[in-house]
Amino acid sequence: MIEIALENTYIQSLIIGLILVVVYFKLSRRAKLNEPPLAYYQFPFIGHTWSFLTNCQKLISESREKYGETFSLYVYGQIITVVGKESTYEVLTKHQEFGFKEQLPTNHILNHDISKNHRLIRDFITGKLKYLLSRLQKNIIKAIDIYIGDCAEPRVIHEPSKIISDIIAIPIASIIVGEDCCNHEDLLETFKSVTSSISKFFLVPPILSFKYPWLYQKFVTIPLRFGWSPISKYRKIVISRIKSVVEKRLNDKKRLGDAWVAPLDALQCYLDDPEITPNLDPNNVNYDYIADAIADFIFAALGTTNFSATRTFFDLVKRKQQYWQELYQEAREINKQCNGYELTSDDISKMVKLDSFIKESLRIAKAIIRLPHKCISKPYYTFTNGYQIPYGRVVYLNVVDTHHDEELQGQNPTEFYAYRHDSPATKVERKYLVFGLGKHACPGRSLAVNEMKMLLHNLILKYDIKSETINPIRGSMVFENRKEEFVN
Numbered sequence: 001m002i003e004i005a006l007e008n009t010y011i012q013s014l015i016i017g018l019i020l021v022v023v024y025f026k027l028s029r030r031a032k033l034n035e036p037p038l039a040y041y042q043f044p045f046i047g048h049t050w051s052f053l054t055n056c057q058k059l060i061s062e063s064r065e066k067y068g069e070t071f072s073l074y075v076y077g078q079i080i081t082v083v084g085k086e087s088t089y090e091v092l093t094k095h096q097e098f099g100f101k102e103q104l105p106t107n108h109i110l111n112h113d114i115s116k117n118h119r120l121i122r123d124f125i126t127g128k129l130k131y132l133l134s135r136l137q138k139n140i141i142k143a144i145d146i147y148i149g150d151c152a153e154p155r156v157i158h159e160p161s162k163i164i165s166d167i168i169a170i171p172i173a174s175i176i177v178g179e180d181c182c183n184h185e186d187l188l189e190t191f192k193s194v195t196s197s198i199s200k201f202f203l204v205p206p207i208l209s210f211k212y213p214w215l216y217q218k219f220v221t222i223p224l225r226f227g228w229s230p231i232s233k234y235r236k237i238v239i240s241r242i243k244s245v246v247e248k249r250l251n252d253k254k255r256l257g258d259a260w261v262a263p264l265d266a267l268q269c270y271l272d273d274p275e276i277t278p279n280l281d282p283n284n285v286n287y288d289y290i291a292d293a294i295a296d297f298i299f300a301a302l303g304t305t306n307f308s309a310t311r312t313f314f315d316l317v318k319r320k321q322q323y324w325q326e327l328y329q330e331a332r333e334i335n336k337q338c339n340g341y342e343l344t345s346d347d348i349s350k351m352v353k354l355d356s357f358i359k360e361s362l363r364i365a366k367a368i369i370r371l372p373h374k375c376i377s378k379p380y381y382t383f384t385n386g387y388q389i390p391y392g393r394v395v396y397l398n399v400v401d402t403h404h405d406e407e408l409q410g411q412n413p414t415e416f417y418a419y420r421h422d423s424p425a426t427k428v429e430r431k432y433l434v435f436g437l438g439k440h441a442c443p444g445r446s447l448a449v450n451e452m453k454m455l456l457h458n459l460i461l462k463y464d465i466k467s468e469t470i471n472p473i474r475g476s477m478v479f480e481n482r483k484e485e486f487v488n
């Protein structure tokens with residue numbers, strides 16, 4: 001008995017000793033690095049997690065003031081580093097040293113190659129956007145008619161943000177699955193809900209994802225291993241809607257050969273991949289891959305554009321007194337010049353004031369820290385300012401530090417002033433991080449900004465819009481046809 005007890009004590013001491021050695025080595029390795037200051041926190045284990053979740057803005061601005069532009073926080077049981085305007089550029093452009101950290105591990109749900117899909121989206125959007133503008137425009141006008149319509153009598157809209165989302169979904173669907181499919185009500189609904197289905201699935205406390213990514217993955221993927229997926233309903237609807245279209249396209253392509261004119265949409269890009277459609281055999285198409293790649297496309301394109309368009313629209317209504325008349329004059333002039341015909345890309349680039357308004361609205365948006373990146377430089381990375389961080393450290397960008405900086409943004413940087421910009425909303429640059437920067441900068445930004453411009457241009461021309469509350473985000477809006485005539 002005594003022997004067993006002694007043996008247990010010996011094993012316990014050995015384990016404690018080993019832990020101490022590991023901790024010592026970890027600490028001594030870290031001690032050698034010139035790490036950014038770790039902001040003070042009161043409670044061990046909890047660290048800054050609570051304030052990070054509940055009042056991130058205060059936490060970041062106080063820490064920034066106290067410790068300078070680069071500092072570390074203890075969040076979810078892990079040290080993270082936050083960088084300000086000086087080091088942001090380094091993180092976004094040094095691709096050998098920093099990798100983009102996906103906020104949600106969508107690869108567990110979606111059965112496709114994410115980087116291949118992002119390449120495809122990039123090539124498709126940058127190569128074909130000018131041919132897509134006409135379709136986007138037609139569908140925006142159609143969607144405005146469906147969801148707002150004729151307002152000869154003032155019409156109260158109780159959920160304006162939902163209306164904007166509904167409108168945005170149609171043109172985006174038209175460039176993903178094409179004109180034949182994009183009008184099906186069930187398809188549009190599943191497109192609108194897939195982003196939130198995926199996001200909700202990962203609502204497990206991300207504490208695990210930081211400290212024990214492996215355990216987090218095992219934990220969140222338990223339902224998947226039992227055959228349940230948050231997007232199975234989405235897959236079913238998408239496949240049922242695209243199947244006949246795909247079959248027709250493959251048969252036509254086989255039959256007509258070079259004389260066949262390929263439709264211009266993302267679906268066709270997937271069909272052009274021989275791995276997805278071996279031998280153009282309609283019975284052998286990898287539909288699961290296509291449906292999942294489309295879900296990833298929607299994940300990147302729809303939520304972001306919706307959020308930004310809604311925000312800009314609310315800003316427009318909120319700042320009506322100051323900007324509406326001027327923006328209306330610009331829209332009217334452009335509309336007169338194109339004489340009611342479709343807007344060309346030249347016409348859209350003449351919307352200089354609207355573009356600047358959109359840019360300002362996106363700049364001033366309340367994103368505080370964003371775009372987490374992981375340090376992949378071994379064994380550590382040294383910033384130009386001398387601070388060092390170890391391999392594996394997650395680095396967040398303090399976007400506000402750039403977006404609210406007087407030197408970069410001009411006078412009164414925290415205030416909304418639409419005409420402060422001297423470059424278009426799509427331009428990625430050091431002082432404007434809405435679309436990221438460098439190799440991974442958002443490839444869909446021209447599509448998103450053009451879509452927002454076309455939407456707002458048409459709304460400004462067509463309606464007089466009033467908010468029923470001081471804060472338009474919370475209340476209903478009244479839409480009424482504009483009294484002045486315009487050609488459309």
Ligand code: HEM
Nearest residue numbers: 118121300301304305308434435436437440441442444448
């Ligand atoms: C206003 C709307 C949008 C915003 C604010 C936005 C923002 C962003 C940001 C911040 C990034 C990360 C950039 C980086 O790591 O440096 C990104 C990446 C990406 N965005 Fe967008 N985006 C928008 C619309 C779109 C649209 C419409 C599409 C598709 C047509 C799209 C497709 C993508 C893709 C594929 C990536 C990944 C790029 C890569 O990994 O190389 N985005 N976006």
